[in-house]
Amino acid sequence: xxxxxxxxxxxxxxxxxxxxxxxxxxxxxxxxxxxxxxxxxxxxxxxxxxxxxxxxxxxxxxxxxxxxxxxxxxxxxxxxxxxxxxxxxxxxxxxxxxxxxxxxxxxxxxxxxxxxxxxxxxxxxxxxxxxxxxxxxxxxxxxxxxxxxxxxxxxxxxxxxxxxxxxxxxxxxxxxxxxxxxxxxxxxxxxxxxxxxxxxxxxxxxxxxxxxxxxxxxxxxxxxxxxxxxxxxxxxxxxxxxxxxxxxxxxxxxxxxxxxxxxxxxxxxxxxxxxxxxxxxx
Amino acid sequence: xxxxxxxxxxxxxxxxxxxxxxxxxxxxxxxxxxxxxxxxxxxxxxxxxxxxxxxxxxxxxxxxxxxxxxxxxxxxxxxxxxxxxxxxxxxxxxxxxxxxxxxxxxxxxxxxxxxxxxxxxxxxxxxxxxxxxxxxxxxxxxxxxxxxxxxxxxxxxxxxxxxxxxxxxxxxxxxxxxxxxxxxxxxxxxxxxxxxxxxxxxxxxxxxxxxxxxxxxxxxxxxxxxxxxxxxxxxxxxxxxxxxxxxxxxxxxxxxxxxxxxxxxxxxxxxxxxxxxxxxxxxxxxxxxxxxxxxxxxxxxxxxxxxxxx
Numbered sequence: 280x281x282x283x284x285x286x287x288x289x290x291x292x293x294x295x296x297x298x299x300x301x302x303x304x305x306x307x308x309x310x311x312x313x314x315x316x317x318x319x320x321x322x323x324x325x326x327x328x329x330x331x332x333x334x335x336x337x338x339x340x341x342x343x344x345x346x347x348x349x350x351x352x353x354x355x356x357x358x359x360x361x362x363x364x365x366x367x368x369x370x371x372x373x374x375x376x377x378x379x380x381x382x383x384x385x386x387x388x389x390x391x392x393x394x395x396x397x398x399x400x401x402x403x404x405x406x407x408x409x410x411x412x413x414x415x416x417x418x419x420x421x422x423x424x425x426x427x428x429x430x431x432x433x434x435x436x437x438x439x440x441x442x443x444x445x446x447x448x449x450x451x452x453x454x455x456x457x458x459x460x461x462x463x464x465x466x467x468x469x470x471x472x473x474x475x476x477x478x479x480x481x482x483x484x485x486x487x488x489x490x491x492x493x494x495x496x497x498x499x500x501x502x503x504x505x506x507x508x509x510x511x512x513x514x515x516x517x518x519x520x521x522x523x524x525x526x527x528x529x530x531x532x533x534x535x536x537x538x539x540x541x542x543x544x545x546x547x548x549x550x551x552x553x554x555x556x557x558x559x560x561x
Numbered sequence: 562x563x564x565x566x567x568x569x570x571x572x573x574x575x576x577x578x579x580x581x582x583x584x585x586x587x588x589x590x591x592x593x594x595x596x597x598x599x600x601x602x603x604x605x606x607x608x609x610x611x612x613x614x615x616x617x618x619x620x621x622x623x624x625x626x627x628x629x630x631x632x633x634x635x636x637x638x639x640x641x642x643x644x645x646x647x648x649x650x651x652x653x654x655x656x657x658x659x660x661x662x663x664x665x666x667x668x669x670x671x672x673x674x675x676x677x678x679x680x681x682x683x684x685x686x687x688x689x690x691x692x693x694x695x696x697x698x699x700x701x702x703x704x705x706x707x708x709x710x711x712x713x714x715x716x717x718x719x720x721x722x723x724x725x726x727x728x729x730x731x732x733x734x735x736x737x738x739x740x741x742x743x744x745x746x747x748x749x750x751x752x753x754x755x756x757x758x759x760x761x762x763x764x765x766x767x768x769x770x771x772x773x774x775x776x777x778x779x780x781x782x783x784x785x786x787x788x789x790x791x792x793x794x795x796x797x798x799x800x801x802x803x804x805x806x807x808x809x810x811x812x813x814x815x816x817x818x819x820x821x822x823x824x825x826x827x828x829x830x831x832x833x834x835x836x837x838x839x840x841x842x843x844x845x846x847x848x849x850x851x852x853x854x855x856x857x858x859x860x861x862x863x864x865x866x867x868x869x870x871x
Contacts, residue, residue: 341754363756371750380623380747381804390747393740394755405737407805435802451751 292354294319294459294490295340300349302335309335311513313349317492322485324505324521325494327533331512333494334372337461340492341369353459361459365394368457372464373444378437384447385432389419391454422454425480442473449477453484460484462493466500478504498525569722576725577601580608594827602721603713607819607837609728610780611789613773615815616735618794619808620766624746628678629663629767630790632685634774634783636662638692641708641778646699652723652775659771662688711782711834713823720779727776731769735808742766743804780819781834788838789815796845799852814844 293316300313309332317323327333338344340351342362351358353367361367368391389408392415397404423429426446431439439447445465452460465481466474481491482504495501501508501521508524510516510533517524517532584595584604594600621630637655644654662684669680696705707715716724735742744752745762753759770790777786797810822837829836850857 338750341750342756343750343753362754365755367754369751369754371748375750376748377623381798381802381807382743382747383803386743386803387747390740390744390751391755393744394757396740397757407736407739408743409805455755 292319293317294321294354295492296352296355298350300336300339300346300351302332302339302344302346302349309513310339310346313511313515315509315515315518317490317509318507319354319490320485320488321506322481322491322504323493323507323509324501325492325509325511326496326498326501326524327511327516331533333511334463336511337369337463337492337494340459341367341461343369363394364398365455366457367459367461368452368455370448370452370460370462370465372467373441373448376448378439378444380436382436383433384428384436384439384450385419385423387436387447388422388428388432388450388454389415391422391451392418394455418454418456422450425453425483426450427476440470442469445469445477446473449480453480458489460489460491462491464495465493466495466497498530501525566718570718573602573605573718573721573725577605580605591824594824599714599716600827602716602718603823603833604820606713606716606721606724606780607823607833608816609724610777611793611815611817611819611837612812613728613731613815614777614786614789615793615812616731616808617770617773618790618792618815619797619804619811620742620746620794621770621790622794622798623804624766626770627787627791628681629666630770630774631787632666632681633659633663633767633771634786634790635685635692636688637771637775637778637783638708639688639695640692642692642695642699646695651778655775655778656771658688658692659775660768663767663771707782708778709782709784710832711778711780711785713780713833714827716779724776724779727772731773734765734769738762739805781837785834785838788841789818792838792841792845793818796841796848799848799855814841818844 295315295317297313297315297317300310300315301308302310309330313332313336325333325336335344339346340353340358342359353361358367386408389411392411396406396411396415420429423432426449428443428446428450431443436444436447445468449462449465452462460481462481465477469477478500481493485491485506502525505521507518508521509518510524510529512533517529523529581595581601584592595604621627637659640654640656640658641651642654643658644651647654665684666677666680669675669684670677675683693705696708741752741757741762744755744757745759745766749759749763752762774783774786774790777789781789793811793815794807796814797807801807801810818841819837822840823833825831825840826833826836848856851859853859
């Protein structure tokens, strides 16, 4: 039994309220009538077998996938409005990106501020990245420090290791200073040093009052560090404290969770490239 | 209308004057052919086309849109032909069929199990076939040749004004929306989660590409414009590590190739479009062989020095 301090900012607030959420790819339902209230300022882990709709849930929250129907409120506001204010940050799986892209670490992290820069309006929103200063620069520096990537900020991203790539994507999410942080398998394929660092950063983010929602296959990791566990397999199988949710019985109910780190990735569902936030494969 | 035309001619002449200041600094042997007005117009057109194609080629390479560029450029042909038939500006016809084809590709892709490469190949060959059929009915084969392969030496003021306007618009768009375009091309999912309207960016970029292709018709023609939309970006991609540098270098390579190609075409009396594309391909070969890190020679040396590594 691991003793975990109760988060300082446990206000009992609801960060995300989901009602009757249904999503499908080519008529094959992935999520069916999901109802879920997620507590604010907690480290929440979503667990489920392959194809259970974990990533789908995350992508709907991130706005890259449109549900068939259902309602989502984030901090009491429609999810779309919260997104437009950059209050939701999303960290994708690294396989979704082209790491040969001619960018340095810092460029990628700074791109997390583009939403803020656009909203500040005026002629400054048109400035090229190299001329961006002030709070944005400070936020980038802090995110790079937190993820221990400051020294490598000018390294082209094609020279990074797997763990470093994860840390860059985490820094890009942190730099938004969003209230809700969505992470898709943040620990998959990461060496233990990076894993340690990522979890430390996530716990600190939670302690500062942000809600951290991560999707994972890793039952052991969830047992160790989650405040709140959601078991999902097309529907919500259960949610609550890790001790209650990660019993053998509950895990059997959510069925075929991989106990060992997965080899095969979840069937890569549609990523919205360009138009049409439709749940169809593009 | 008359007035507008005169203003346009004035602006073009101002640009030509500016350009000639530079040309006259060159050695006389090089500057000499450009004393003729038609050569000056050709040079300005070539510079503009090389520059704007080069600028956009970085996006084409990184977004893996080479085939889409190919598709749009072919799809422009029926529009040009119909515009010729109905006697309205070919620019508008080209834009309409170019846009229709990219929408058609999207529709096939989304509503059938056919993947995007086949959808593109199918749509653009169909559009191209339609263009050929119409043109074979209405015009001489020289006319067709000019649309297919360009004739930069015959460029007149209206076409030059159009090219200039498109060049300025694409430069302005890329400069002002550099960040949004970067984010969209690198990670459209992130762009969306930051609240950007990715549909607008997606179709905006395709529209910009279409407009640039149409404006390049007279210089390199619709077949070879694809090379100008791929090769400068591919060359720069081998040489640098930042997007801004890649775009700057690709633009420079595009402009240089256009000018050198034009001069060679005049000197050797060969087709200008072909000459320009051969020059840009030459640049690519140089980079392929001698790029400092990614070139064949550099890699060969690295392997020799550190055996067993990699």
